[in-house]
Amino acid sequence: MSSAARRDDVLLEERRGHAVWLTLNRPDRLNALDTTLKQRLVQAAVAAAADPEIWVVVLRGAGGRAFSVGGDLKDMRARDRDGGRPSTPMLEEARNVYEAVLEIPKPTIAVIDGFALGGGCELAMACDLRVASDDALFGMPESTRGMGANFGSVLLPRLIPRALAMEMLYFGDRITAEHALRIGLINRVWPKAELADRVDAWVADLLTRAPLSLRRYKEMAGKGWEMPVSANLRLNAGPNPYLSEDRIEGARAFSEKRAPVWRGR
Incomplete structure (x- = not known):
């Protein structure tokens, strides 16, 4: 963990040799993406892109229950109740979080332990490689919440067969890690108890490449x-x-x- 990071930070950063591990650290909210966490992710992505000593970026969630459940709906509800201006993805200051991760010019790995829903699933899509625990669940529930999955509606049909992508987007149902593996959304599924060790070994192996x-x-x-x-x-x-x-x-x-x-x- 970097010297500036504290355990109560919404994003933890840890350097391990030539890899940086970024941990979404709002486990009590299933690592929902509020404004502060999005801003920290953008900053970390920009820093990782610029640092020649970082060769691989690993993104994960704290707590073991979720990678991320996406946008913080409680915060959105509070803003609506207080008469705040609604935000539209790609037209706001926070729009760059998915793009910032997508454009890191180095290998990026999302480690999904538990839920990856909505914006959390989109954040995983922004990474090059995705690995998951055997209890992970993926979904794009925006159609059930009146939202638009702006990033996911563009990326998902490029990552998996179009008909399967449209089914995920239209219905908003959750899929298991095994199903996600079969359709090519993720690269590996490992037992939950072995996930940390398997990821460590995978990253170490990747770092032996030029x-x-x-x-x-x-x-x-x-x-x-x-x-x-x-x-x-x-x-x-x-x-x-x-x-x-x-x-x-x-x-x-x-x-x-x-x-x-x-x-x-």
Whole structure:
């Protein structure tokens, strides 16, 4: 945990080598995304993107009951009752929380332990990889609350087959971790009791890969998402690993039959 973080912070930040672990820390509200937490997430995402010593970002929720249940409906109700101006996603100051995570130019992993609903499910979608406990539940209930799932309605049909995405959006029903795995929404399902250890090992394994190569993959795949193949192949996005010290180290380590020592440059 960073020196500035306290246990009562809404977002905990912990550096583990070249990875930063961001923990949504409102377990009493199932890590609902209020304005303060959204702002902290944006700040942390920007900082992680800019720090050359951070190679992987892990996002999780505190408490073991939820990754996040999305927008804080109690706060919304209080604002409505007090006559506050309603907010519209993508048109407000807080709109950048999902974009900020989506645009981190390094591998991002969402660890879902329990509920990932509404904006919490959208936050998981903003990450590159998603792993879950076997009791995790996913859902986009906005159609049952009169809201619009602005980010999810764009991202979900790009992550899973369109018909399945539209079913999730239209009906707002919850799906299990096993179902989410079958349709390609998440990458792994592990027993709840083993989740922490499995994630630790997965992240440690990922950190043995060349960080500039991972960044190149992220930016090429993201920026060329809907480009024609011919244009995407000519896209020069992200760092060029072929010109890096790490490329030289990778070849040397292979010939010397040892693990490479990456420097991220």
